[in-house]
Amino acid sequence: MGAAPLLPMDMPPPAPISAPEQALDAAPAPQADTSAPARSRLWRLATFVPALIGTALLMNGLYGWFAQDGMTGLEWALLSMIAVTFVWVCLSVSTVGVAIAGLAAAARAEARASRDAPGIDVALLVPIYNEVPQNVFGNAHAMLADLAARRGPHRYTLFVLSDTRDEEIAALEWRAYCALKAAAPDGFAVHYRRRAQNTDKKVGNLAEWTRRWGGGYEGMVVLDADSLMTGRAIDRLASELSLDPGAGLIQSFPMLIGAQTVFARLQQFSNIAYGWLLAEGLATWAQTEGNYWGHNAIIRTRAFAGAAMLPHMRGRGGRSELILSHDFVEAGLLRRAGWRVRFLPRVTGSFEETPATLIDYVIRDRRWCRGNLQHLRLLGTKGLHPVSRFHLFHGAISYLLSPAWFILLVIWALLGVDQETNVIRYFNEANPLFPDWPPAMSHIDSAVFLVIMYALLLTPKIAGAGIIAATPRAARVFGGKAAFLGSFLVEVALSVAYAPIMMIQQTKAVVNAYVTRTEAWAPQARDAQNHSWTTLLKFHWLETVLGLLLLSGLIAGLVSLWLAPIVASLVLAVPLSALSGVKISKNAPSTLRMESPYTLREPAIVKHAMAERARFGALLADKTPVAAE
Numbered sequence: 001m002g003a004a005p006l007l008p009m010d011m012p013p014p015a016p017i018s019a020p021e022q023a024l025d026a027a028p029a030p031q032a033d034t035s036a037p038a039r040s041r042l043w044r045l046a047t048f049v050p051a052l053i054g055t056a057l058l059m060n061g062l063y064g065w066f067a068q069d070g071m072t073g074l075e076w077a078l079l080s081m082i083a084v085t086f087v088w089v090c091l092s093v094s095t096v097g098v099a100i101a102g103l104a105a106a107a108r109a110e111a112r113a114s115r116d117a118p119g120i121d122v123a124l125l126v127p128i129y130n131e132v133p134q135n136v137f138g139n140a141h142a143m144l145a146d147l148a149a150r151r152g153p154h155r156y157t158l159f160v161l162s163d164t165r166d167e168e169i170a171a172l173e174w175r176a177y178c179a180l181k182a183a184a185p186d187g188f189a190v191h192y193r194r195r196a197q198n199t200d201k202k203v204g205n206l207a208e209w210t211r212r213w214g215g216g217y218e219g220m221v222v223l224d225a226d227s228l229m230t231g232r233a234i235d236r237l238a239s240e241l242s243l244d245p246g247a248g249l250i251q252s253f254p255m256l257i258g259a260q261t262v263f264a265r266l267q268q269f270s271n272i273a274y275g276w277l278l279a280e281g282l283a284t285w286a287q288t289e290g291n292y293w294g295h296n297a298i299i300r301t302r303a304f305a306g307a308a309m310l311p312h313m314r315g316r317g318g319r320s321e322l323i324l325s326h327d328f329v330e331a332g333l334l335r336r337a338g339w340r341v342r343f344l345p346r347v348t349g350s351f352e353e354t355p356a357t358l359i360d361y362v363i364r365d366r367r368w369c370r371g372n373l374q375h376l377r378l379l380g381t382k383g384l385h386p387v388s389r390f391h392l393f394h395g396a397i398s399y400l401l402s403p404a405w406f407i408l409l410v411i412w413a414l415l416g417v418d419q420e421t422n423v424i425r426y427f428n429e430a431n432p433l434f435p436d437w438p439p440a441m442s443h444i445d446s447a448v449f450l451v452i453m454y455a456l457l458l459t460p461k462i463a464g465a466g467i468i469a470a471t472p473r474a475a476r477v478f479g480g481k482a483a484f485l486g487s488f489l490v491e492v493a494l495s496v497a498y499a500p501i502m503m504i505q506q507t508k509a510v511v512n513a514y515v516t517r518t519e520a521w522a523p524q525a526r527d528a529q530n531h532s533w534t535t536l537l538k539f540h541w542l543e544t545v546l547g548l549l550l551l552s553g554l555i556a557g558l559v560s561l562w563l564a565p566i567v568a569s570l571v572l573a574v575p576l577s578a579l580s581g582v583k584i585s586k587n588a589p590s591t592l593r594m595e596s597p598y599t600l601r602e603p604a605i606v607k608h609a610m611a612e613r614a615r616f617g618a619l620l621a622d623k624t625p626v627a628a629e
Contacts, residue, residue, distance in 0.1 A: 008174045009193045010181070012157075015216030019207065019305035022333055024313065027383025030338035031306055043285040044387075047098050051090035058090075059083050081408040085401055092278065093459045099281030100463070117239035119153035120218040122298070124234070127205045128173070129163045129198065131225040134620055136160070137176040138613030139228050140190075141183060146231035146605055148185035154238040157189045157217070161205050163198035170194060172620050179619050202294075203310055203326045210309075214301045218242075224295040228257065230349030230605045237298040237347065248303035248339025249331060252350035253279045254296045257598055257606050261356045262494070263580035268354065269491050269594040273478070274464030279345035289335055289387035290343035294327035296350045300339065304330070307337035313377065325371025328395050329378060332388035336381075351606065358498065358580035359531055359539055362505045369399045369509040402506035409503075409566065461492060477597040479590055486591030497576055500569040504543045530581055533574070540573040547571035 022028070062082060066075045124143070128136055140158060147156055160177060164170045177192040184190045195205065206222070214220070219241045221234060233252060240250050253276070259268035283290065308330040315321030323329055331341045355361040375392035384392075465488045468474040469481055478484035537544075547570025553559030554567055569576065584593050593599070598606070 007194055007196055008162075008170070008177070010177070011159075011191050011193050012189065012213065012216070014212050015214070016212055017210065017215035017302065017305045019211045019214070019309045021309045021311045022307065024311060024378065024381045028307070028337060031303070037287050040285070040287040040289070043098055043102070043287070046101065047091070047094045047281070047285045050094040050097070051087060054090040054093070055083060055087040058086055078408065081404055085404050085408065088397065088401060095281035095285070096277055096460050096463045097281075098284050099277050100467075102284035103280065117153060117242040119155060120238060120242045121155045121157070121216065122234075122238050123213075123217040123220040123301070124156055124158045124223060125161060125206065125209065125220050126159065126223045126225065126227075127161045127163065127202050128225045129202075130166050130169055131164075133169065133172040133176040134613050134616035136173075136225050137180045138611075138616045139226070139609045141180055141612045141616075142605055142609035143229055143231070143234070144185055144188050144190075145608065147234060148188060148231075150231040150235055152231070152235040152238075154235060154242070155187075156234070157191065158184075159209065159213075160190075160192045161209055162192065162194040163201065163205050164194065165198065175620055176616055179616065200322055203322065207309055210301065210305050214305055217301050219298050220301050220304070221298045222295055224352060226353040227254070227295050228351040228605060228609050229296060230603070233347055233349030234298075237344075240342070240344065241298050241300060244340065244342075246338075246340050247300065247342055248307070248334040248337070249290075249292055249297060249299045249341045251290060251292055251297040251341075251343045252347045253343070253345035254293070254350045254352040255348075255598065256354045257351045257603070258353045259356075259599070260583050261580065262582050262584065263358050263361065263498075264354050264356045265584050265594045265599070266491055266494050266498075267361075268598070269487060269596050270461075270495070271354075272596045272598065273468060273484075273488065273491075274461050276345060277464045277467070278460055279343070283343040283345050286343060286387060288340040288342060289385050290331065290341040291391045292327040292331035292334075292341065296352065299334075303334055303337070303339045307339060308333045313374065321374075323371075323378075324374060325368065325395065328372075328375060328391055329381075332381070332384050332392060335385045335388050336383045349603070349605065351603070356581060357531065358501065358577045359535070362502075362509075362539075365506065366509045366512070369506065370513040372396050372399055373510065373513050399506055399510055402503045403510050405503050406507045409563070458492065461488070461495075477600070479595045479600055483590045483595060487594040487596075490591055491594055496565065497569050497572075498580075500566045501540070501543050501573050501576065504546065504570070504573075508542065531577070533578070536574045536577050540577055543570045543573035547573065 059079065059082070062079055066079060071079075124140075126136060126140060137160075140160065144156075144158060160173070162170065162173055164173060173194070174192070177190070181190045181192075193209075195208065198205065200207070210220075219238060221229075221237065223229070229252075237250050237252060241247055244250075255275075256264075256268040256271045259265040310323050310326055310329060310333075312320040313323055335341050355364055372395040375396045379389055379392055465485070468478060469485060472481075475481040475484050478487070531539075547567055550559055550563060550567040551571055554561065554564060559567075586593075
């Protein structure tokens, strides 16, 4: 197997399984127990009721402010936009509250010990498309080696499922595969298949494997090209699936690794410092109606085959349209069939990488946006659990909130045109930095009101940071309390600076999703690259122009000074984007490095994967043929 055949394939004998395409307009009979824990309802009430009450109280306060001199059309619009956006802010806050309450009440048990589980056959699936071969196969070898060292009860087989169209990359994939097969630990089979046509992209790739080979495996761990999981994490997911016959899917919580730039480090610090708290809250109230993020999860193969084979949906003009963000939908269909969909954020050792620059992040986000907006048309799917419908709606609203915030910004600016009703009338020359609120609101009341609004926006971050700062052991793994709190302030400042830019970019993505028909399917840019100033200006011209227009309004006294931070961010969009790709220097102050446990002490599996990537890179650079045993 030294030279690559026309369409390389090294697969085991077929083990077919029936995998019928699912109907979206008719609910099938349940295939498994549909019951959910009785406590689920209580946790959901504890999450959603406070969010609704908090939003109602805010709206009542704002209405009392606006309505003193009568309500204008713009003020009604402003109030509506605030309600639409703020309910989701309150929901994040209540999710954090549920997480803290759940931890205090020990609401969820830890995953069971792997050694207690009967062994099952598990396929490790790595679907790829024009990825960097040494990175994919380096990660794969590191995971196999870690699994071999554990000697767990389960039996694993690795499948690299290629949809690569670039012939040069495909040839390198085959060489890397041959090297991986030759070096694979004893007892671990490794296989490779490249499709002739990448029909239906990743959805079709996994569906084809399921139908032809899925019958031989009880579970399948789906991995992205940049996924990395310890043997312990994979074993724990497999054991949970083995011990819970009603589980159809179990999702882990991937932590970010490999962040070398300002923007990547910002995301990594946020993911590790605060993300766990939101994940814990989601797991607590979602219970058996969890969600699927498309990777770093284990799925019961027969459940997936019998309940989650996606059809095409009806698109614009009656055309057949591929479901792009398939993961949320697959989770919903599994739960519809009665299979439990669980989320285990406490299973450590699950990792992924993140885009290195703001531009790379936005490009990936555009694809996700189009897929998530499709979910609005899938809300009527027959038989879905209400929580599954909420997950679909939440995926869409996460992008629609950006246009809502943008409309809110525009209305706020337009209110400055009318001197009788605009926000500017609450400011005066004697005290330009503090608003002169209507008589019903004292200075103290208005200050408290504003503090509450901003505090709610930052509550998830503040709560996560507070728990870490108050726990000496947790603070130490971040480099100490002082270093952690300094990094926290830097992360918050950068997040605030990038938020308006992301608002504009996501608004553009939403508009493009409704105006254009397709989005180019390209691999994610996973390595840091320096974008030219010309590229930066072309990419961020709209933010810059909007920022300059608002700045003109500020200078002319037509726009509220409270919009100054947003204006500054938009005006500086190009240099901020350039900053996002700057590599973090080891000589920079620890606060500016935004250190986290995985940067201060790199996990062993990550070190091993980086070494394997380098080894595979050197091997692929050498043109000597590689033979697989």
